[in-house]
Amino acid sequence: MIAVPYTGSSQTDIEMSNVRPPLQSLDEQVESRVQAIRADRDWWPCRRGCDYCCRHLAQAPNLSPAEWERVDAAVAALPIPIQAMVQQRIEALLEQVVEQGPGSTVVCPYLDEQEGACRIYDSRPLACRTYGFFVTRDHNQYCEQIETEVNNRREEAIVWGNAEAIRHDLNRMSGIPIPFEQHYDH
């Protein structure tokens, strides 16, 4: 079976060309905050080569329509053999989601597991841009490395964020998130 990206009403109700500039602006806001955090904390473990988050997602990607559009374009731009590998990973994850339901961690289908790097890095979702900088204990959404740093360094390691505000802005501009299995129209 070929998993086909979703093209239902919630994706077409909003004019995507109007959403791209504010989404890019949100990316830039997050990036500037991340750079500022890194500049003050050279011990921060999040960097290329660490793919712990990508291997331990609390759920399959659940993205806004604008983010899905960007992910789909990035996947479509990959070399054909790589696209085929990603497609296989998507289909395997669809089966896993159906069999196991919510609550089990999953490996992101866009991860290059050999390189420990994202295949669609420039088009990755907003949540990925804040990984390591955003911790919530609900649904095991935290990184053990960051937890160790926080335990050892206490206040120095804690950065107060505004993930809820980012999520709110994203929903307002792009519409409600679309679950992975719905996007790929299982």
Ligand code: SF4
């Ligand atoms: S989209 Fe990229 S950065 Fe985000 S979880 Fe997947 S592999 Fe990691």
